[in-house]
Amino acid sequence: MRRLHSTIRRVASSDCPVLILGETGTGKEVVAQEVHDLSGQARGPFVPFNVTAVPRDMLEGQLFGYRRGAFTGAVSDAKGLIRQAEGGTLFIDEIGELSLDLQPKLLRFLESGEIQPLGERPQKVNVRVIAATNARLAELVRDGQFRDDLFYRLNVVSLTIPPLRDRREEIPTLVNHFLTVHAKQAGKFIPQLTPRALERLSAYDWPGNVRQLTNELKRIVALSDEDELVDEAHLSPIVRSAAAASPPAATDGTSVHVKLDRTLQEMYDDLERAAIARAMEQSRHNQADTARLLGITRKGLYLKRRRLGLDEGHAS
Incomplete structure (x- = not known):
């Protein structure tokens, strides 16, 4: 992650598009926000948008805006997210879900800095785009589900966030951070974990990554009492059951050697x-x-x- 943060600092100083790659829950929006905060657009707005959060037939109006009367139901003008991000950064999450008919319009904006809201004339805008996906865009390009020219335009600089299972050494720090945050939000004392509970949290694979971890810690804060030590019995059943299925650790201080016949x-x-x-x-x-x-x-x-x-x- 140190290398990632070093790359973020270098990328932030430019104005080129950035593509963030990572599994669900790895913190892609957090990285996008960090790029924005360190960039020359930091004084402008940071506008996050998830493609999957809007019905497909409303995506164009949501992104590019429209004029009153441009279509049935357009009872007032809509600025659109791109113009809302003027002078700042537009973060488009789940870019792989963008429909094929909208992809050339986004490409035109990236190449010319110009958009055409529905029912209006073309307009110049000054917005940096950061996109993110948990899909393999190269595979979507190969399958004809994502335009190759848009892929290359977005992929000027790519940042890959490793899953939490590949950076277990960070889990204790994250646990301490999120316990403190959630406890303050709830107006409660910060729960104290036993070494065994922390060991279980560090051993779990976290398929939902940081998002799943922070929800687990939010649960611990909600259910723990003041001055109560949180042991492994306080962990959610899914974390406990996964830990129980793991091979036991050696008790003589030596490591357990497992024969690996597969990668x-x-x-x-x-x-x-x-x-x-x-x-x-x-x-x-x-x-x-x-x-x-x-x-x-x-x-x-x-x-x-x-x-x-x-x-x-x-x-x-």
Whole structure:
């Protein structure tokens, strides 16, 4: 992460687009905000926008704005998010979900600095764009679901945020930080964790990354009493059960040697296959519900199933 923060400082001084890559919950918006705060646009607004939060037929108006009467239901003028970010930064999360018909309009804006709100004339705007995705955009380009010219225009500088399981050494610091934040917000004393509880938190894989960790700590703050030591029994069942399934640590101070006949990626792939299979079963093979259970988008689910060689049947 030190290397990432060093790159952020260098990137912030330019005005080129930035593409942030990382799994769901890794803190892509936090990184985007940091780039903005260190940039020449820091005095301007930082406007975050998640593509999946708006119905597709409303995306163009939401981004580019429109004039009253431009379409049925346009009862007043709308500035649009791009113009709201004038002089600052527009952060577009889940850029891989942007529809193909809107992608050339975003590309035109990135290349010319000009937008055309619905029902209005073209206008110049001064906005830096930072985009983010948890999808593999190169695969979307290959599959014809994302324009290659837009991909190359956004990918001038890319920042990759590693998942929390790859930076476990940061977990104790994050635990202390978020416990303090949540306790202050709740007006409570900061809970004190036993070494065993902290060990369990550090050993868990956190598929939801920092977002899942902070929700776990928010739960601990809500349920703990003043002057009560928080032990592993206070952790959520999912964290406890995962810890219980882990091989026991050596008690003589030596490390446990495990014979590895597969690569780490192969083991992660097996875990992903099992998680997807379980979610598919719980959702009765409904793609949207499966993606929701896994905390990813439908397109992200499609790409994972394709990469893992899973059966594409039962789509709904």
